[in-house]
Structure formats: C-alpha cells, structure tokens
Amino acid sequence: MDRRSLLAGALATGFSMKAMAQAQQPVPIKIGVLNDRSGLYADLTGEGSVVAARLAVEDFGAAAKGLQVQIVSADHQNKPDVGANIARQWYDNDAVDVIADVPTSSVALAVNQITREKNRILLNSGAATSDLTGPQCSPNTVHWTYDTYALAQSTGGAMVRAGGDTWFFMTADYAFGHALERDTAAVVQKAGGRVLGAVRTPFPGTDFSSFLLQAQASKAKVIGLANAGGDTINSIKQAAEFGITQAGQKLAGLLIFITDVHALGLQTAQGLVLTESFYWDLNDGTRAWSKRFAALRGGNMPTMVQAGVYSAVLHYLKAAAATKSREAAGNMAWMKANATEDPLFGTGSIRPDGRKMHPVFLFEVKKPADSKGPWDYYKQISTLSAEQAFRPVGEGNCPLVRA
Amino acid sequence: MFELLGVPPQALFGQLLLGLINGSFYAILSLGLAVIFGLLNIINFTHGAQYMMGAFVAWMLLNWLGLGYWWALVLAPIIAGVTGVVIERLFLARLYHLDHLYGLLLTFGLGLIIEGLFRNQFGSSGLPYQIPAELRGGQNLGFMFMPNYRGWVVVASVVVCLATWFIIEKTKLGSYLRAATENPALTEAFGINVPLLITLTYGFGVGLAAFAGVLAAPIYSVNPTMGANIIIVVFAVVVIGGMGSILGAIVTGFGLGIIEGLTKVFYPEASATVIFIIMAIVLLVKPAGLFGRTA
Numbered sequence: 001m002d003r004r005s006l007l008a009g010a011l012a013t014g015f016s017m018k019a020m021a022q023a024q025q026p027v028p029i030k031i032g033v034l035n036d037r038s039g040l041y042a043d044l045t046g047e048g049s050v051v052a053a054r055l056a057v058e059d060f061g062a063a064a065k066g067l068q069v070q071i072v073s074a075d076h077q078n079k080p081d082v083g084a085n086i087a088r089q090w091y092d093n094d095a096v097d098v099i100a101d102v103p104t105s106s107v108a109l110a111v112n113q114i115t116r117e118k119n120r121i122l123l124n125s126g127a128a129t130s131d132l133t134g135p136q137c138s139p140n141t142v143h144w145t146y147d148t149y150a151l152a153q154s155t156g157g158a159m160v161r162a163g164g165d166t167w168f169f170m171t172a173d174y175a176f177g178h179a180l181e182r183d184t185a186a187v188v189q190k191a192g193g194r195v196l197g198a199v200r201t202p203f204p205g206t207d208f209s210s211f212l213l214q215a216q217a218s219k220a221k222v223i224g225l226a227n228a229g230g231d232t233i234n235s236i237k238q239a240a241e242f243g244i245t246q247a248g249q250k251l252a253g254l255l256i257f258i259t260d261v262h263a264l265g266l267q268t269a270q271g272l273v274l275t276e277s278f279y280w281d282l283n284d285g286t287r288a289w290s291k292r293f294a295a296l297r298g299g300n301m302p303t304m305v306q307a308g309v310y311s312a313v314l315h316y317l318k319a320a321a322a323t324k325s326r327e328a329a330g331n332m333a334w335m336k337a338n339a340t341e342d343p344l345f346g347t348g349s350i351r352p353d354g355r356k357m358h359p360v361f362l363f364e365v366k367k368p369a370d371s372k373g374p375w376d377y378y379k380q381i382s383t384l385s386a387e388q389a390f391r392p393v394g395e396g397n398c399p400l401v402r403a
Numbered sequence: 404m405f406e407l408l409g410v411p412p413q414a415l416f417g418q419l420l421l422g423l424i425n426g427s428f429y430a431i432l433s434l435g436l437a438v439i440f441g442l443l444n445i446i447n448f449t450h451g452a453q454y455m456m457g458a459f460v461a462w463m464l465l466n467w468l469g470l471g472y473w474w475a476l477v478l479a480p481i482i483a484g485v486t487g488v489v490i491e492r493l494f495l496a497r498l499y500h501l502d503h504l505y506g507l508l509l510t511f512g513l514g515l516i517i518e519g520l521f522r523n524q525f526g527s528s529g530l531p532y533q534i535p536a537e538l539r540g541g542q543n544l545g546f547m548f549m550p551n552y553r554g555w556v557v558v559a560s561v562v563v564c565l566a567t568w569f570i571i572e573k574t575k576l577g578s579y580l581r582a583a584t585e586n587p588a589l590t591e592a593f594g595i596n597v598p599l600l601i602t603l604t605y606g607f608g609v610g611l612a613a614f615a616g617v618l619a620a621p622i623y624s625v626n627p628t629m630g631a632n633i634i635i636v637v638f639a640v641v642v643i644g645g646m647g648s649i650l651g652a653i654v655t656g657f658g659l660g661i662i663e664g665l666t667k668v669f670y671p672e673a674s675a676t677v678i679f680i681i682m683a684i685v686l687l688v689k690p691a692g693l694f695g696r697t698a
Contacts, residue, residue, distance in 0.1 A: 038519075040628065042527035173672055202675035206623050206632050207425055210667035210674075213417050213547060233529060233624050241534065241622065243541055243548045263624050265531030300526070 026068035029320055031313060032096040034086060034111065035103050035126055037075035040204050040230035044257045045103045045126045047073075048306040051296050053100060055289070056313035065321040072096065076107050078204075083107035084114055091118040097326045098123060098316055101309050105129035105176035115140045119328050123316060125308030128228070128255060129179040130391060133355040137398035140328055142335065144356045145308030146277050148176070150389040151254050152183035154275035154362050156224070158381070159252045160191040164222035167252075168215045169198035170208065170235060172227035177203070180226040180254050196220045201227065208235045209242060216244050228255045233263050240268055257303045261377050266368040269377075277360045278304035278344055279378050285343030301375045307344045312356070315340045348386065353398040357386035417547035418664045424553045426660020427560035428615055432633065433640040433652040434564055435611035438571070441647030442584045442604045445495055446503055448511035451634025452518050453609045456483050457616020458625045459521060462530050472535035472621070479617045480610035487609030491602050514630070522627040529624030556618050563614065564653045571649055580604060639682040645695020655693060 033053050035045035050073045062069045072094070076083035083102065090096035091114065099115060102108045103126025112132060115122040122141040124132060130149040132141060167188050171177040177200070185195045196218045199211045212235065215223040223244070225235050232253055239245055253260075256274040280290035280301045289310070293302045302310075319334040320326065340348040340356065348358040363378035371377060393401055432454060439447045460482050461475035470478065490513065498505050534552045541550040571577040582590045583597045591597045616629075623629055640659050644651030659678050666674040673680075685693060 038522065038527070040527060042522070044528065046527070199671050201671060204632070205675070206629065207421075209421050209424075209553075210418055210664055211671065213414065213421065214668070217411070217414050230527075230529065230624065230626060230628070237624065238622065241541075241550045241552065243550070247548070259526075259528045263528040263531060263626075265533070267533060268531065 026063070026066050027320060027324055027326060028095075029062075029067050029069045029098070029317070029326060030094065030096045031069065031071050031316075032086075032090045032094075032099045033071060033073040033101050033309065034076055034083060034090075034099050034107075035073075035101040036078050037073070039078050041078065041103045041126070041228070043259045043263075043300070044229065044303040045101055045305050048293070048297055048300070048302060049101045049125070049309040051293060052302065052306040052310040053313045055292065055296075056310045056317065060314055060317045060321075062317055062321070065317075066324065067317060067320055069317070076102070076104070078104045078107060080106045080110040084110040087111045087114045088118075091115075091120055097121065097328070098313075100124075100313055101126045101305065103127055103305060104174075105131075105179060106174050108132060109136060109175060112136060112138055112141050121316065121328050121332060123309070123312035125312055126305045128176050130183055130396070131175075131179060133351075133353045133391070134396035134398055137353045137396065137400050139332060139354075139400060141354045142312065142332075142350055142356055143354050144312045145304050146275070146360065147355075147390070148180040148183040148254075149391040150277070150360050150384075151180060151275050152187045153389055154360050154384050155252055155254050155273060156184040156187040157191065158273060158362055159222050159250065160188055160193050164250055164252070165191070165193035166220045167193060167195045167222045167224050168218040168220035169195070169224045169226050170211050170215060171198055171200050172203040172205075172231055173200040174203050176228065177201075177226045181224070184224055184226065184252075184254055201231070203227070203231065204229075205231055206234055207238070209238050211235075212239055212242055212244055216242070216247075216249065220249065222250045222252050224252045224254055226254055229257075229260065232256055233260050236264060236272070237268055257305070258301060258375070258377060259303055261365055262300075262375070266366060266371055266377065269365045270367045272365045273381070274363055274365070275360060276304045276363060276378075277358060278302075278307040279361065279363065279380075280375065281378070282361075282380075289343055299374070311340065311342045311345050314342050351393050353393055353396060353401050355390055355393070357390060359386055360384045360389035413546035414668065415665075418668050419661055420544075420547065420549065421553075422661035422664020423657060424557055424660070425664060426657035427557050428619060428633070428656075429637055429640050429660050430564050430653050430656025431560045431611055431615040431618075432637040433644065433656045434567055434649065435608040435615075436637065436641050437644070437647055437649050437652035438567065438611070439605060439608035440641070441649065442580055443495070443601055444499070444503060444584075445506040445510065445605070447605075447608065448507055448634065449490070449514040449517065450510075450608075450612050450637070451630030451632075452514040453483055453487065453612040453630070454616040454619070454633065455521065455627060455630035456486070456517065457613030458532070458620040458623075458629060459525070459530075459616075459627075460613065461617045461620045462532055462625045465532070472617070475617050475620075476614070480613040483613030483616075484606040484610035488602055488606040490609075491605040495605065496598070496602075514634070518627050518631060525627060527627060529626035529629075532620040532625050534621040552621060556622075559618060560615075563611070564656075567611070568649050568653065636678055639678045641692075643678075643682050643685045643692055645692025648692065648694040648696070651692060651694025 098121045100123040105127045108127030116138040125145045130147040132143045171181045319331040345358045362381045460479040464470040538552040644655035666677040
C-alpha cells in the first residue's frame with residue numbers, strides 16, 4: 001500500500017466517521033404543552049396533559065430513536081391574548097417545534113393562526129370548536145380528540161332519537177359555546193326537531209339558576225348545555241336543585257369530562273348521557289396506560305383530552321423519527337400519510353383537513369349502586385364509527401380540501 | 404299571555420327571587436368586608452379565599468370526620484376565624500401604621516397563596532357536597548319552583564346580617580369597637596384591650612366569609628376558584644354601598660343581587676358586567692358610595 005492510498009483511506013474513514021457522527025447526532029425536539037393550569041379546565045387538561053406527553057416520550061423510547069425531546073409547559077389562563085403571546089414567545093425565542101393540547105376554543109383559534117404563520121405544528125386535543133378543521137383549518141394543525149360536530153352528532157343525535165325533539169340551549173358566551181350550539185342545533189333540525197331558544201351565559205359563571213328557569217319556561221323537552229368544566233358542573237347541580245330534571249325536562253350535557261362527573265358525584269350525575277372518545281376502562285390497553293397515568297397523578301384517571309395529548313405526541317414522535325427532522329411540512333406529511341396506532345385510540349388516520357379519525361363513544365353515567373369503585377362511572381351505550389361521528393371532509397368549508 | 408317588559412310576570416317574579424338569593428351571598432360577604440374595613444381599615448382581599456375555605460372546611464368535616472352540614476355551619480366559621488386570628492396576629496398587626504395599600508397587597512397575596520394551596524391539594528374541578536337531607540326538595544310557589552335550600556339561604560343570611568348590624572350598632576361591645584376605631588389611644592386609656600378587640604373583629608369577619616362558604620357549598624361545587632370568582636363582584640358591592648358602611652353592605656348586597664338577576668333575563672350577556680357599570684355610575688355621582696360617609 002503506498003502513501004497516497006493510505007492517505008486517501010484515512011481521509012475516507014475520517015469523512016465516513018464524520019457522516020456517522022452527524023447521523024447519530026440526536027434531532028432536538030421541543031414540545032410545548034399549552035393549556036389551563038389554574039382555572040376551570042386545569043383538572044381536565046393542565047399538568048395531566050404534561051404527564052401524558054412525558055409518557056408518550058417514554059413509551060416511544062425517543063432517545064434510542066435519535067430524538068432528544070424536551071417538554072415545556074405554560075398556563076394560558078383561558079385568555080386568547082395570553083395564549084397567543086406564549087405561542088409567539090415559544091416559536092420565536094424558545095425554538096418550540098410543536099404546541100400540544102390548547103383547550104378553550106378561543107385560545108386554540110388564536111394559536112392555530114400563529115402556528116400557521118410561523119410554520120410549526122399544533123396538535124390540538126383540548127379545544128372543541130369544529131372550525132379548526134372547517135373555515136379556519138390549517139396545514140399545520142391536527143385536531144385530535146373530539147370536536148363540537150362529533151359531540152352534537154353523538155349526544156344530540158341520541159337525545160333526539162330518544163324523543164327529545166324540542167331544545168333550549170344554555171350556551172357559554174365564547175367561540176366554543178357558539179360552535180357547539182350551532183352544530184347541535186343543526187343535528188336537531190336535521191332530525192326533525194325544533195330549537196325553541198337559547199341563552200348566552202357569561203363565561204365562566206357560577207350561578208345558572210336564572211338561565212335554567214328561562215330554559216324551564218321555554219317548555220323544551222331537552223335543555224342543551226353548550227358549556228364545559230365548572231360551568232357544566234354548576235348547571236347540572238342547579239338543575240337538580242330546582243327540580244327541573246324531576247319535572248321531566250332532560251339535560252343534554254354536550255361536553256362532559258370524567259373529571260366533571262367525579263366532581264359532581266354519581267348521586268347528582270347519574271343517568272347523564274355523554275360523549276367521549278376515550279374512557280380509561282374501555283379495554284386492557286386503556287386500563288394499563290390509565291393506571292400508570294393515575295399513579296403519577298395522585299390517583300386521578302385521565303380525561304380524553306389528556307389521552308389525546310399522549311396519542312398525538314406519540315404519532316408526532318414517530319414522524320420526527322422517520323423524517324429525522326424538525327421541519328413542520330415534512331412531519332405533517334408523514335403524519336397524514338401514515339396510520340395512527342396507540343393503545344388508547346386504536347388504529348386511526350388523519351384527514352387532509354387535519355381531522356384525526358377514530359370512533360366516538362356514547363356513555364351513560366352509572367347509578368351509585370352500579371359503580372364498583374372510584375372512577376367506575378360509565379356504562380357504554382353505543383359506538384359511532386369515525387365516519388358517523390366526524391363531519392364529512394367536504395362539508396366543513398375547509399380551504400385545504402376545496403382547493 | 405300578559406307580559407311585563409316582554410317577560411311573563413311569573414318568570415319575572417322568579418328572577419326577582421333568584422336575585423334576592425344571590426344577593427344573600429353578596430350581603431354576607433360584603434358585610435364581612437365592611438366590618439373589617441370599617442373597624443380595622445384593612446381592605447381584606449383574602450375574603451374570597453376565606454369564603455372558599457369555609458366551603459372546603461365543610462367538605463373536610465363531612466368526609467374526614469363525618470360531621471354533617473349543621474355542624475359545618477357552626478364549626479367552619481370558627482375554624483376559619485381562628486386562621487383569621489393567626490393571620491391578623493402574624494401579618495396584619497404589623498401594617499396598621501402604614502397606608503391601606505399595604506394591607507390590600509398583603510391580603511391579595513395571601514388570598515392567592517391560599518387558593519393555590521387548595522388547588523394543588525384538591526384540583527380545580529371541585530368536590531361534591533350534597534344538600535342536607537332536611538332541606539332537600541322544594542315548594543311550588545306558582546310562579547316558580549323554590550328549592551327549600553335556597554329559601555333557607557335567604558333566611559340564614561338575613562338573620563346573620565341583622566344580628567351583625569345589631570351587635571355593632573346597638574350593643575355595648577359594638578360601641579367599644581366603634582370607639583376603638585375612632586380613637587384607639589383614648590379607648591385603650593379606658594382599660595379596653597384594643598389589639599384584642601381588633602384581632603377578634605378580624606376573626607369575626609373571616610368567620611362571616613366562611614359561613615357564606617358553607618351556605619354556598621351545596622349549591623356550587625366546592626371549588627378552589629369559587630372565591631376568586633365572587634370577590635371582585637363583592638368588592639364592587641362594597642364600593643357601591645360605601646366602604647365600611649354596615650347598612651350599605653347589606654342593602655346593596657341584596658339590591659345588586661336583584662339587579663343582576665333581572666339583567667340575566669333582559670340581556671344575559673351583560674349580567675357579569677352590570678354591577679361594574681353601576682359601580683362606575685355611583686362613583687361618578689357619589690364617590691363615597693350610596694351609604695358612605697364622606698370624610
């Protein structure tokens with residue numbers, strides 16, 4: 001071997017070692033969990049969503065697959081301006097690649113806009129407004145867990161089929177409440193029912209008795225609660241107090257989380273019909289994961305929002321590991337092209353408009369006597385397939401699919 | 404059907420009654436604030452947290468010690484009152500010679516700390532608390548179904564408000580208190596233990612807040628943010644009634660509850676702001692409040 005070939009060999013080895021080193025350099029990924037950590041949605045999103053995101057990183061084995069994942073979190077206090085500022089700060093200064101969760105529709109819509117401007121990714125689990133995959137859909141957003149359309153289809157549809165053909169809405173006066181009222185009214189009218197009226201309640205509220213009396217005076221068979229969290233809890237409690245449910249009117253809690261049922265107690269919540277896309281006691285996979293989650297959360301079982309954060313982050317990490325990049329467009333393309341698979345939601349997919357597709361379940365809250373222990377709250381009534389539950393892709397006025 | 408201002412009179416009476424019920428909470432809470440401000444010159448921003456504590460103590464008594472609602476109604480104000488005494492001795496007593504603002508900031512901070520502690524411990528969605536068996540059900544008044552429990556709330560708060568007013572305005576103890584506020588040095592010269600009187604007054608004010616909290620527990624879920632939600636409204640009530648005026652606090656408490664209730668019928672979106680609009684108008688016309696004395 002002459003000197004020249006030795007030198008060439010040495011150089012080649014050097015190059016290939018450098019290339020290998022580059023390949024092995026982990027891709028740094030920063031995930032920001034942005035939600036309500038102190039207000040009325042803190043239990044159903046909050047720290048629990050951060051725990052869920054961490055579990056996703058752990059279960060994926062991100063480090064072994066060449067990803068160096070960091071999770072940050074912040075409190076948007078359910079205020080769109082606060083949420084928008086944090087999102088900007090994260091994208092501009094803190095190199096955050098993905099924002100996850102973002103409950104409260106008004107905040108989510110603001111963050112949706114900024115994420116698009118900055119070309120990053122929003123994995124929305126907590127917010128409900130179906131506008132996120134409708135007129136305001138974005139190539140950078142996936143709407144993961146549920147939406148107002150699915151809630152309306154499932155709970156609204158079931159109530160109308162059960163004979164509740166006249167409705168009065170109590171609507172939280174912001175983006176979410178308006179979207180939920182709109183989508184449910186459409187379902188009711190399509191099924192031949194009538195909407196007799198609606199009242200817009202300040203958000204957040206504590207005393208709903210005045211509005212309940214107005215709903216009672218309307219003589220509607222169903223009072224639709226287009227609100228969430230503490231507002232729903234107080235509405236249901238006060239409806240029982242004023243004898244509204246005993247007098248024959250039915251309450252349709254259009255968005256009730258398991259933490260709300262926990263706060264109400266089965267005594268008050270029994271018989272409520274509600275829609276969720278995840279329940280901890282669905283199957284062995286959900287039970288195993290939920291027990292790990294509960295161990296980290298002082299015994300509290302996960303909500304569907306927290307489960308959605310886990311599932312969304314897991315799918316994103318798969319994309320980032322496959323593309324070996326932080327780049328938004330490539331990762332979104334991978335996420336939409338590949339089926340989702342996790343123990344909580346099973347197999348699913350993401351549509352071009354950003355809608356994550358999976359089945360949705362209709363539950364009834366158990367009577368205290370039927371509950372075998374803490375958090376044993378739901379009896380499954382029916383399952384809606386993803387296609388039945390979510391709005392058909394062509395009907396949402398999403399510019400991405402019209403084009 | 405005959406309608407009054409576009410609303411059936413039955414519905415209107417129902418709303419008036421509901422307003423009165425909500426006003427009961429405003430009245431007890433603003434009364435506590437007025438007592439503390441009138442006699443200690445402390446703008447007690449911890450009041451909301453102390454109201455919330457009352458509800459939580461009721462829950463703890465039931466779930467940890469098996470003591471029901473009626474025990475809670477007596478014990479929770481005492482327990483909260485004792486924490487009030489500790490706060491007064493430990494913190495507030497050091498601030499009396501300073502400007503009001505220091506007391507306001509300190510109590511505001513304390514309120515946030517207490518709220519945060521409860522939220523960490525119990526979460527944000529609240530805990531269930533049932534209406535006591537004796538007060539379940541309700542009466543059909545013709546124009547509305549009146550839950551027995553809400554009726555009881557009105558009765559209890561009217562009694563408590565009148566008793567407090569009576570003690571402060573008509574008894575010897577009340578006259579000592581008022582003297583201690585006007586001229587502490589002179590009152591002390593008469594052999595009255597003014598610091599003790601002030602400490603007990605603060606404890607009493609806190610007890611009133613906790614009492615309202617126990618009353619609220621079965622209606623609203625027992626929730627760490629329940630105090631923060633109501634305290635701003637109650638401060639507006641106190642400002643409208645006149646800072647420190649006992650009668651003003653009671654009358655405006657009930658009155659504003661009714662106005663708020665009516666707003667919920669005619670323009671529900673504004674029902675969260677109507678009290679502040681009234682506050683702005685009152686401050687323009689009568690800066691010392693409706694029942695306040697101009698210094």
